Amino acid sequence: MTNEPSADSVVGCPVGASSDFGDETVTSHHFGEEGAKLTYGSYLRLEQLLTAQVLESDPPAHDELLFITIHQVYELWFKQLLHEVDAATEAMFGGRLWWAKHLLKRVATIEDVLIRQIAVLETMTPQDFLVFRELLSPASGFQSAQFRELEFASGAKDPTYLKRFRGLTDAEQKRLAERLEAPSLWDGFVHAVAQSGLPAGTEDELRDSLVEVARDRDGHGELWELSEALLDHDEAAALWRARHVTMVERQIGTKSGTGGSTGAPYLRSRLGLHYFPLLWELRSFL
Numbered sequence: 001m002t003n004e005p006s007a008d009s010v011v012g013c014p015v016g017a018s019s020d021f022g023d024e025t026v027t028s029h030h031f032g033e034e035g036a037k038l039t040y041g042s043y044l045r046l047e048q049l050l051t052a053q054v055l056e057s058d059p060p061a062h063d064e065l066l067f068i069t070i071h072q073v074y075e076l077w078f079k080q081l082l083h084e085v086d087a088a089t090e091a092m093f094g095g096r097l098w099w100a101k102h103l104l105k106r107v108a109t110i111e112d113v114l115i116r117q118i119a120v121l122e123t124m125t126p127q128d129f130l131v132f133r134e135l136l137s138p139a140s141g142f143q144s145a146q147f148r149e150l151e152f153a154s155g156a157k158d159p160t161y162l163k164r165f166r167g168l169t170d171a172e173q174k175r176l177a178e179r180l181e182a183p184s185l186w187d188g189f190v191h192a193v194a195q196s197g198l199p200a201g202t203e204d205e206l207r208d209s210l211v212e213v214a215r216d217r218d219g220h221g222e223l224w225e226l227s228e229a230l231l232d233h234d235e236a237a238a239l240w241r242a243r244h245v246t247m248v249e250r251q252i253g254t255k256s257g258t259g260g261s262t263g264a265p266y267l268r269s270r271l272g273l274h275y276f277p278l279l280w281e282l283r284s285f286l
């Protein structure tokens with residue numbers, strides 16, 4: 001005997017299918033290849049996802065699972081952010097400014113989550129981190145290819161990073177090199193400014209055009225809103241860097257990093273980075 005309802009008792013259920021629910025709650029079913037039923041776990045590839053947390057410490061340090069989980073969640077969101085940033089850039093080149101703005105709002109919302117989740121990692125004490133910290137060397141967040149791709153795709157293209165990375169895979173190197181050549185969010189925005197009929201051939205022209213956009217929002221409302229959405233992304237990235245370095249100081253003080261940098265001083269040297277410096281400069285001219 002089985003507890004599952006028979007196929008013909010399930011509303012909307014194809015012949016031969018069975019349900020995890022009673023008659024009233026089931027309305028339809030989906031099938032994968034060869035009639036195999038798609039399940040929650042198979043759709044989300046949970047077997048791969050949930051077996052990818054492999055600790056370096058042995059015996060296992062209690063907090064290392066948290067450390068790995070947080071970083072893996074970051075990389076999943078980085079992948080999503082790149083997907084949205086690429087689409088937003090394409091939308092600006094294609095004249096679909098409302099869509100670019102819509103996607104950039106999503107980007108900033110995800111970045112908000114990335115900033116707030118640092119607090120979860122801060123529930124780890126420095127003593128508990130030290131149980132497994134040495135095992136991580138010479139690995140470091142510095143080697144996150146997707147993080148650097150996001151910087152490049154946003155417009156902060158520092159080619160020296162390509163040479164400074166140790167241990168990137170060939171595929172990661174290739175992706176980064178391609179990103180250096182590909183149009184960035186900023187390139188997309190400059191294109192949109194030019195398409196609206198405003199001068200955008202030189203930095204000076206662009207500066208004047210941005211002031212014009214800001215002063216005439218009735219005439220240039222869509223561009224203004226787009227520039228604000230870009231600034232939200234830029235600001236969120238800056239807030240993440242600041243939040244990360246305060247966490248780093250709390251965890252390792254003035255120690256140098258596992259990646260070989262000076263640690264907090266290196267990270268502080270990056271706090272002035274802006275993806276869209278002209279949008280920040282503009283504030284001084286209004």
Ligand code: HEM
Pocket residue numbers: 070071074075121129139140141142143144147244247248251252256257258259260261262263264266267270
């Ligand atoms: C206990 C927690 C953490 C500590 C102590 C820490 C420490 C550091 C240090 C010292 C550096 C400088 C590179 C080095 O020499 O190692 C660095 C860079 C970096 N970390 Fe972390 N980190 C922590 C958590 C995270 C998390 C959760 C992420 C999320 C992905 C992350 C992403 C990065 C990135 C992207 C860089 C490169 C930043 C840049 O070049 O501007 N870190 N981290």
Ligand SMILES: N[C@@H](CC(=O)c1ccccc1NC=O)C(=O)O
Pocket residue numbers: 071133136139140141142252256257258259
């Ligand atoms: N760089 C950190 C270690 C660390 O946080 C880390 C190590 C391996 C992989 C990712 C890391 N996250 C950010 O740097 C440290 O020096 O303590």
